[in-house]
Amino acid sequence: MKLYAIETGxxxxxxxxxxGVVPKPLWERTNPADENNRIDMAARSLLIEDGNRLILIDxxxxxxxxxxxxxxxALWGGHSLSSSLKKAGFHSDDITDVVFTHLHFDHCGGxxxxxxxxxxxxxxxxxxxxxxxxxxxxxxxxNVREKASFFPENILPLEESGQLNLLDSDKTPLxxxxxxxxxxxxxxxxxxxxxxxxxxxxxxxxxxxVGHLPVPYVMGYDTRPLLSLKEKxxxxxxxxxxxxxxxMEHDAHNELISLKNTDKGVRLEESFTLDSYFH
Numbered sequence: 416m417k418l419y420a421i422e423t424g425x426x427x428x429x430x431x432x433x434x435g436v437v438p439k440p441l442w443e444r445t446n447p448a449d450e451n452n453r454i455d456m457a458a459r460s461l462l463i464e465d466g467n468r469l470i471l472i473d474x475x476x477x478x479x480x481x482x483x484x485x486x487x488x489a490l491w492g493g494h495s496l497s498s499s500l501k502k503a504g505f506h507s508d509d510i511t512d513v514v515f516t517h518l519h520f521d522h523c524g525g526x527x528x529x530x531x532x533x534x535x536x537x538x539x540x541x542x543x544x545x546x547x548x549x550x551x552x553x554x555x556x557x558n559v560r561e562k563a564s565f566f567p568e569n570i571l572p573l574e575e576s577g578q579l580n581l582l583d584s585d586k587t588p589l590x591x592x593x594x595x596x597x598x599x600x601x602x603x604x605x606x607x608x609x610x611x612x613x614x615x616x617x618x619x620x621x622x623x624x625v626g627h628l629p630v631p632y633v634m635g636y637d638t639r640p641l642l643s644l645k646e647k648x649x650x651x652x653x654x655x656x657x658x659x660x661x662x663m664e665h666d667a668h669n670e671l672i673s674l675k676n677t678d679k680g681v682r683l684e685e686s687f688t689l690d691s692y693f694h
Contacts, residue, residue, distance in 0.1 A: 416590075418610055419503040420662075420670055420689050421460040422494035423475025423525055427453035433623065435635040445626030453489060455667040456624075458521055460496070461617055462503060463608065465590055469505065470512040472606055472617055473664060474538070477524030479568070496525045496538075510539040512589055515546045516619040516664075517603045518554040519564040527572045535572040544573050545589070546604075548581035553601035560638060561600065594650070596621050598643030599636070607659075611693055615660045615671070621647060623665040625672060625683050651681040660692070 430452050434442040439452075446454040458475035475496055476488070500507060515523050528538045537544075546554075557565045573579045582604070585593050593604040599620045606617045620636075621643075622628060630651070633643040654661065654674055661672050671692055675684040 416610060417464040418608070418615070418689055418693070419462040419464070421462050421471070421496065421499045421503065422492075423458045423460055423496040423499065424490060424494050425492040425667055426456050426458065426476065426521070427451075427489040427491070428456050430454040432635045434626075435633050435637070435640065437632050442626055442632065446624060449489075451489075454624075455491075456665050457663075457667040459662075459664050459666075459670065460499075461606075461662055461664075462500070462505070463590075468511045468589065469509050470514060470589055471510050471539070471542075472514045473516055473522045473619070474513060474525030476521050477527065477538075477569070479524070479527070479529045479535075480520075480566075507539050508541055510542045513539055513542045513544050514587070514589065514604070514606060515544070516605060516617065517550055517600050518546060518570055519561075519600065519620075520566050520569055522619070522664075523569050523573075524566070527569055535568055537572065537576045537578060542578060544576075544579045545587065546573075546579070546581060547595070547602040548583050550600065550602040550604075551579075551581055558638070564636075596643075596646050596650075598639045598641075598646045599634070600638055613660055614657060615662050616654065617664065618661045619664050621650060622661060622663070624663065625666055625669050625686070628674075628682055629680060655681055662689075 430448040448454050461472040463470040513526055526538055527535050530536050554565045554570055585595050591606050591608045593606050596603045605619050608615045630644055630648045633640050637643045655676055663669050669686040671687045671689055673684040674681050
């Protein structure tokens with residue numbers, strides 16, 4: 416098995432929305448804001464090469480929305496999904512499986528592209544797509560709060576392609592299990608991967624950035640914030656006890672982190688890249 420960090424692009428989000436009720440003077444210590452109160456964000460995917468399987472976890476925002484749409488998110492940097500796959504030595508046609516932690520636009524947008532005829536089609540024509548069946552229903556029958564994050568053009572073509580597969584437990588046929596979390600959205604899946612003697616958890620939106628490690632620091636986007644608090648506290652205790660490494664999807668400046676207990680709770684121990692840690 417070999418793992419690759421796939422940078423699909425960088426963007427910005429409102430810091431207040433990202434930290435909910437936490438006052439700005441506190442969250443800005445770790446996540447400084449620009450003049451529009453926006454903080455740096457990554458859309459970092461994880462690629463797993465395992466035998467004849469090439470598994471991609473999440474796909475970033477994609478590029479099919481309008482310029483007006485992307486102007487709200489202040490895209491920055493030169494990364495893209497296709498260029499990062501190429502840098503790793505692969506092409507989109509090589510991907511055998513795409514796992515979605517959940518179907519918010521910044522996690523699945525890159526899986527569907529608009530072709531030259533203006534129709535939507537999968538970017539990964541040879542891949543199976545994986546989502547949790549309860550989350551799929553949640554995303555295709557969205558509540559008013561989350562509707563703005565679930566784009567039909569990102570989601571419905573997955574099913575129409577005939578490539579969609581739905582999971583109904585925390586087990587997958589892909590060589591790893593997932594942790595199911597319901598605070599951010601229904602049945603968010605966090606892949607837990609055994610790699611070179613270590614356990615890596617894809618942190619997704621349970622812990623978007625290092626600045627979100629304190630348990631009370633939860634996003635305003637979470638549909639069940641009190642449940643997020645409980646899930647995060649339990650997970651961090653498990654992570655420290657079992658020496659997990661966290662792969663950070665949204666932290667623009669930290670790719671892979673280790674954790675430690677402190678008198679203030681679980682905090683960052685060290686930050687690495689995949690390549691530097693497993694050189």
